[in-house]
Amino acid sequence: MNWSREKYERTDVDEEGLEEVSEDRAAERENVIFKITSLVWLIAGIIVAIIGFRVLLKLLAANPDSGFVDFIYNISYPFVAPFFGILGTPAVNGSVFEFSSVIAMIVYLLVAWGIVALINIIFMPTRARRTRVLNRR
Numbered sequence: 323m324n325w326s327r328e329k330y331e332r333t334d335v336d337e338e339g340l341e342e343v344s345e346d347r348a349a350e351r352e353n354v355i356f357k358i359t360s361l362v363w364l365i366a367g368i369i370v371a372i373i374g375f376r377v378l379l380k381l382l383a384a385n386p387d388s389g390f391v392d393f394i395y396n397i398s399y400p401f402v403a404p405f406f407g408i409l410g411t412p413a414v415n416g417s418v419f420e421f422s423s424v425i426a427m428i429v430y431l432l433v434a435w436g437i438v439a440l441i442n443i444i445f446m447p448t449r450a451r452r453t454r455v456l457n458r459r
Contacts, residue, residue, distance in 0.1 A: 348447040355445050359438045366434030370427045372398045377423045383416035402426045 376398040384391045402423045409421035 351445070351447050355441060359441055362434055362437050362441070366430055369401055369430050373401055373423050373427050373430070376402065377420060377427075380418040380420055380423070383418070398423075401430070405429070 372394065375394045379391050379394060386392060386395060402420070405422040405426045407422070408425055411421065412419050
């Protein structure tokens with residue numbers, strides 16, 4: 323057995339010299355879909371992680387004049403700004419719990435899940451598609 327073309331094409335030769343070439347086009351398509359959905363989850367994960375850092379730094383009353391804290395606040399602001407004002411923002415001794423940031427994290431995860439589900443519904447192959455060629459040696 324010989325696998326080639328990124329493991330989607332297989333060649334078998336039996337004792338009589340009959341060569342069988344099988345190509346799994348569904349597996350090729352599934353691999354592309356997997357890469358696209360992985361990219362969607364990666365982007366969503368990065369956004370949620372940045373917002374998560376923001377929530378943690380606000381809870382710990384981190385110094386906004388610090389370079390890292392300022393960077394996190396600035397980079398996360400565009401992602402959380404649409405959610406400001408949905409709920410109140412309780413504060414105690416400088417610690418702030420931004421409910422809007424937590425809601426933003428949930429919304430971005432749900433949007434990513436919806437995009438991945440839609441990609442799978444539209445583009446996932448519905449049945450195995452194989453091409454089989456027999457050649458006599």
